[in-house]
Amino acid sequence: MDKKLLQSADAAHLMHPFSDFKEMVEEGTRLITNAEDAYIVDVDGHRMLDAMSGLWCCNLGYSRKEIIKAIDDQLNTLPYYNSFFQCTTPASVELARVISEIAPEGMNNVFFTGSGSEANDTNLRMIRRYWDLKEQPEKRIIISRKNAYHGSTIAGASLGGMNGMHKQFSRLDNIVHIDQPYWFEEGGDMSPEEFGIHAANALETKIQELGPERVAAFIAEPIQGAGGVIIPPESYWPQIKKILAKYDILMVMDEVIFGFGRTGQWFGSQYYDIQPDLLTFAKAVTNGYYPLGGVMVGDKVADVLKSGGGEFTHGYTYSAHPAACAAGLATINILRDEKIIEKMAEDTGPYLQQRWKELGEHRIVGEARGLGFVGALELVKDKASRARFDDKCTAGAICRTMSIKNGLVMRATGDAMIIAPPLILTREQVDELITKAERALDDTAEALG
Numbered sequence: 001m002d003k004k005l006l007q008s009a010d011a012a013h014l015m016h017p018f019s020d021f022k023e024m025v026e027e028g029t030r031l032i033t034n035a036e037d038a039y040i041v042d043v044d045g046h047r048m049l050d051a052m053s054g055l056w057c058c059n060l061g062y063s064r065k066e067i068i069k070a071i072d073d074q075l076n077t078l079p080y081y082n083s084f085f086q087c088t089t090p091a092s093v094e095l096a097r098v099i100s101e102i103a104p105e106g107m108n109n110v111f112f113t114g115s116g117s118e119a120n121d122t123n124l125r126m127i128r129r130y131w132d133l134k135e136q137p138e139k140r141i142i143i144s145r146k147n148a149y150h151g152s153t154i155a156g157a158s159l160g161g162m163n164g165m166h167k168q169f170s171r172l173d174n175i176v177h178i179d180q181p182y183w184f185e186e187g188g189d190m191s192p193e194e195f196g197i198h199a200a201n202a203l204e205t206k207i208q209e210l211g212p213e214r215v216a217a218f219i220a221e222p223i224q225g226a227g228g229v230i231i232p233p234e235s236y237w238p239q240i241k242k243i244l245a246k247y248d249i250l251m252v253m254d255e256v257i258f259g260f261g262r263t264g265q266w267f268g269s270q271y272y273d274i275q276p277d278l279l280t281f282a283k284a285v286t287n288g289y290y291p292l293g294g295v296m297v298g299d300k301v302a303d304v305l306k307s308g309g310g311e312f313t314h315g316y317t318y319s320a321h322p323a324a325c326a327a328g329l330a331t332i333n334i335l336r337d338e339k340i341i342e343k344m345a346e347d348t349g350p351y352l353q354q355r356w357k358e359l360g361e362h363r364i365v366g367e368a369r370g371l372g373f374v375g376a377l378e379l380v381k382d383k384a385s386r387a388r389f390d391d392k393c394t395a396g397a398i399c400r401t402m403s404i405k406n407g408l409v410m411r412a413t414g415d416a417m418i419i420a421p422p423l424i425l426t427r428e429q430v431d432e433l434i435t436k437a438e439r440a441l442d443d444t445a446e447a448l449g
């Protein structure tokens with residue numbers, strides 16, 4: 001493999017998502033060539049423990065031949081057929097059935113898409129159709145949260161609350177954002193529990209300001225993932241549930257990151273005891289081996305959509321792609337048969353959290369938080385005041401580089417270092433992760449002086 005040739009062709013021809021094109025051409029890209037178990041290997045043979053599961057998707061790591069075989073078998077039997085105009089395939093029916101077995105209660109229908117962004121577009125279409133069929137067409141507004149990530153299509157990015165993204169396009173109407181439950185950054189003098197209630201009450205304030213009769217839905221990730229693993233205080237979700245129950249507003253849970261085991265339950269909704277009306281999933285449903293996303297539809301919404309009559313004029317060429325569905329089935333079978341989620345919840349999850357919290361003692365870590373198999377470290381110059389190093393998030397970028405140098409993939413969201421490792425890590429691999437993260441923190445502290 002000719003590294004230089006590939007890198008120059010990359011710079012000449014390939015435009016990467018969420019990348020600075022100018023910087024990429026100047027500095028080159030990281031060329032990943034192989035992967036196995038929980039590790040990725042670059043073109044120079046540098047092996048890294050991938051504590052991000054690719055892009056939050058390879059929950060079972062990189063070596064699951066069963067999924068590859070299921071895709072291969074399906075491609076050899078029926079490589080493609082669509083699900084438009086009342087057509088279907090055995091793999092898509094079976095996956096829809098199996099998903100309804102593991103879904104939060106009362107979510108017995110699935111609409112498949114090719115990605116999480118497409119699934120959130122689908123949510124918008126379903127929410128609108130639902131309220132139209134209920135003869136409440138004035139219910140149009142969707143409340144989301146600042147710093148949320150809901151994808152990168154125009155609808156997904158409008159639903160999301162990322163300022164940097166909003167600057168680059170014109171947002172859709174009828175989407176408003178409230179504050180996020182980010183205690184470390186925004187909690188001030190409040191205790192986490194007080195702040196959780198305060199942040200949840202922002203929803204009620206917004207509903208009253210807009211008029212409940214105009215609010216169609218509230219969308220949220222159980223824990224904001226890409227925003228920096230923002231774990232809400234324990235008081236947050238119960239209060240949100242109370243507020244949503246008081247007004248006639250649909251709850252959309254975006255579980256693209258937390259679905260399929262990351263909290264120690266199949267879905268974050270189950271972890272937080274939330275009953276969504278619509279649930280977005282993608283990524284880990286196929287262990288990242290084949291593109292697939294979708295919306296689980298609760299009975300309340302499905303019954304209205306199904307009884308409405310008239311065509312639902314929405315869908316994608318690859319909705320319910322048979323090979324993607326075969327990959328989804330194989331993935332869920334492994335998670336179930338090998339009790340991967342249960343084992344993580346009982347053993348390696350608590351162990352990872354215990355060890356991760358130890359990193360909170362490091363002199364540049366202001367907070368080490370985590371849950372299940374996710375974690376975040378807030379990098380600070382001063383622990384007591386939580387002051388950052390500077391306002392350009394250089395500490396996060398440096399720590400990311402140091403982490404890679406030390407053989408560990410962590411992601412930087414601003415100055416928060418985040419992890420979401422494959423659920424299959426052993427205790428020894430958890431130790432390896434912590435040792436490497438500690439070295440990366442030491443190197444970062446040294447580089448920052």
Ligand code: PLP
Binds near residue numbers: 114116117254282293
């Ligand atoms: N929703 C959430 C919570 C996500 O984290 C993501 C992607 O990271 C998406 C939606 C978009 O998914 P996709 O990149 O598959 O379109």
